[in-house]
Amino acid sequence: MQQMLRLPLYVVQSRPLGDVAAMRAKLHAHLRYMIDLEAAGVLFASGPYVDEAGGMDGAGMTILRAINLEAATAIARRDPMVVAGLRTVEVRRWLINEGVISLNVRFSQGSASLS
Numbered sequence: 001m002q003q004m005l006r007l008p009l010y011v012v013q014s015r016p017l018g019d020v021a022a023m024r025a026k027l028h029a030h031l032r033y034m035i036d037l038e039a040a041g042v043l044f045a046s047g048p049y050v051d052e053a054g055g056m057d058g059a060g061m062t063i064l065r066a067i068n069l070e071a072a073t074a075i076a077r078r079d080p081m082v083v084a085g086l087r088t089v090e091v092r093r094w095l096i097n098e099g100v101i102s103l104n105v106r107f108s109q110g111s112a113s114l115s
Contacts, residue, residue, distance in 0.1 A: 010091055
C-alpha cells in the first residue's frame with residue numbers, strides 16, 4: 001500500500017438554488033470560467049449530473065487542483081453561478097489512491113478517447 005498514488009485533489013459538489021431559466025442565462029459565463037480554469041491547469045474534470053434519460057437539474061461535480069482546501073473553496077466560490085446565488089458548493093479534499101486511466105490518440109484520424 002506504500003505505492004498508492006495519494007494524489008490530493010479537491011471535489012466540488014454543486015447544487016442548484018435558483019430556477020433553471022436563470023441558470024441558463026449564466027451558463028455561458030460558467031462554462032467560460034471552467035474553460036479558463038482548465039487552461040490554467042487548475043481544472044481536472046467537471047460536468048453535470050444527469051439522470052438515466054439524460055435530464056439535468058443543475059447539480060454537478062468539479063475536481064480541482066489546488067494548494068489547499070481554502071484555495072479550492074475560493075476557486076469554487078468564484079464560479080459565476082455561485083456568485084449569482086444560483087448554486088451552492090461543498091468542497092472536500094480527496095486522495096486518488098486506486099484506479100486506472102487510459103488515453104488513446106489516433107493522430108492520423110484526429111481522434112482521442114479516454115477510458
